Amino acid sequence: MTQNLATNTTIGAASDDGKNRFATLTFERDVAAPVTVLWEAWTAPAARATWAAPSPSVSVEFQEADTRVGGREISLCKAEGQPDIRCECGWLALQPAVRSVNYEVVSCEGAIQSAALVTADFSGSHERSRLVVTVQLSSLAQDMEAGYREGFGAGLDNLALAAERTMVLQRVIRAPRSVVWGAWMNPETLPQWWGPEGFSCRTQRIDLRTGGEWVFDMIAPDGTVFPNHHLYIEVRPEERLGYTLLWGENGPKHADAWASFEDQDGATKVTLGMVFNTAAEFQDAKGFGAVELGLQTLGKLERFVTSR
Template sequence: MTSNLQRGSTTPEGSDGGRSRFATLTFERDVAAPLSVLWQAWTAPAARAVWAAPTPSVTVEFLEADTRVGGREVSLCKVEGRPDIRCECGWLELQPAMRSVNYEVVSSGGVPQSAALVTADFSGSDERSRLVVTVQLSSLAKDMQAGYRQGFGAGLDNLQGAAERTMVLQRVIRAPRSVVWGAWMNPEALPQWWGPDGFSCRTKRIDLRSGGEWVFDMIGPDGTVYPNHHRYGEVRPEVGFGYALLWGENGPKHADAWASFEDQDGATKVTLGMVFSTAAEFREAKGFGAVELGLQTLGKLERFVTSR
């Protein structure tokens, strides 16, 4: 994390017996990551799951995650010994790398605690980026200002750290989305093209459904064997999926990853993202050429689908 910038200002807009019901909160972060990467860290469900919990004592369980205009995200915040907190987020506007707007309703025991309109504005370059989040908060059952200041502040600190160890690869593939999706999520096709140039895959078992896994070895051009284990989360057909990357079967996790697929003038824009478990693993991956090798993998995917 390059800065510990935690500016959270509050402007009360009304009061009731000394308790403000309405407030506007502003949070700002400067992030040592490209603007495109910060946007993915903010919007991709797999990335949001990495940074959503404000503290280690809080567990966040995602019940729904659909980051599209009109889509919603539903999660439960769990703390041992306390009732679960339900958060529903609905996406109202998504302008890639520029702005997002969503509503957010927080409830406990079926009773709404607050409602908010959250606007996130993005700016920056290929090296650094800036995020300004404005929360227009209405406290319902009780005063939620202090909780929002603490929760949003800690969450955005986590986001900042996650974005700075996130790698995003993109390629526009000259094939319809259904064809690209089919090549990726077909257990017979995936091992044929996965991996950088000169690499091959040897599968132990493969199940590409939600909750499934792929246990395999990647074999380098010199014969070196690299054990891999992918564990799949939610799979949304022709939209995307999230998965965990493990060092070998049931080994330690080294990244939370996702792939998304978008139509683009008859072609398909593929985004492959990875939030590495530590900053050291991110630096090591960049150092051995993970960006170039990942782009080679997407190039092999394009050759696979266009040669058929």
Template structure:
């Protein structure tokens, strides 16, 4: 992927009378993924953690993530040998599949470097999508235009790559959110319904907390054993779960995943997203019917809940 200013990224700038530097930067990316997938990749904390770092030399540590209107996201940008850069985002507008607006404050060593208003507009179809991001930037310490061009340009390149290897499954379950959450985050009930039709689970150990894990085998209808290892990184009660999928205990990473739970007229909208480790794995999974199998899993969850 290209880094920095892409051909369809533009900028304009003007200093004010006090030496502050103002700029408006516009970025545009076309993405080979459905519009709802791009929106989830943009907003879901687990997905943002995958694409946020502009380069492999940069590590992003998320301290807080609440993607709701009025919520905030705080992260540290870490480069070896340099002071950490603190980024605080406040979400102002979230219109699913359409638009987001957030403010952003960048600081280093306790000194504010810049503030910005970031507006993202989304459009697309079930096949392709597009995001146009406008950044209204005020540089307070040094001129931050070049850094923003490079950071946002690289980040949006990463976003496109993540969206193009993200699988999204959604189902509205006719049960209140606390009931759905309880069936998912109970170590006694999760293994009873997890997996596609005809599959069962054999648990070795399970600890459904942030920092916990679930080591288990999925057993297919023909007796084939599929070793699994889930590492839980984020657990926000009745709101979301973030976890990493490994191929067997301490095996190679398969995907970064998240589940979100939303109230919907007395029912619960469950969204399960998975960012596969590589595009080839995503294509392989689609080829063997992972979408259909995943939807079967959510169907089993609903049947489990309604039968109790």
């Protein structure tokens, strides 16, 4: 379980008219997940979408997400009977598993409510990690300190729980990014390598684009059939894709997943992440060897692209 170590607030200054308020807020969390997993849960858009809403009565709609230095994220926070809250986040620094810095501007009905500088520091090991988030807040239209404290606190609690049921697999593949992406996002080639050693794919429908889907069966070496349904939420060519995993066609959700592709000295670093729907499903997946089987899948991808 996540332990909330501290939520400290220090008021720096306030103007005479009371409309401009400045505060520094610090949030700390210990998380029962590797620091590399926590980093992915913090930065990957598909993962962020799973924990961003502070409560079940609020939904967050992502309109834009580009997690790289100079990129930005735009989301709408929606609650019944309330005007939408727009949040623009711009990434200023990204040091994987070490630190991120971003600005955040919150507005409502066209009026800016607040601006903030958010610094997140990561530390830890292969088993546990620690996150310290510092928010330097300027309230412009009204005092936003209490709302930030509540919203960030709830969001980080959600993040910690999501990280604890997140699986991240990585492999550096000895082929250019365009080649690796092409093998992944080609309806003819994807079924040829997808799945662990000895497994094969039987496709019913495949449409590899934003809003598309892949309905298929994974067939184990002993003939056991595992129905799958992938719904593609986002496709950014040669950068990343986000999708939802269902247990069979239109079945219950199994996980929110993503794959990202990065250049690395002529090779390609592939990151495959999954936030499982429940902690129990995550533990079941680990128990039957999902990490090892997933790494076998990435190994098959490498053999496929290097043998052609």
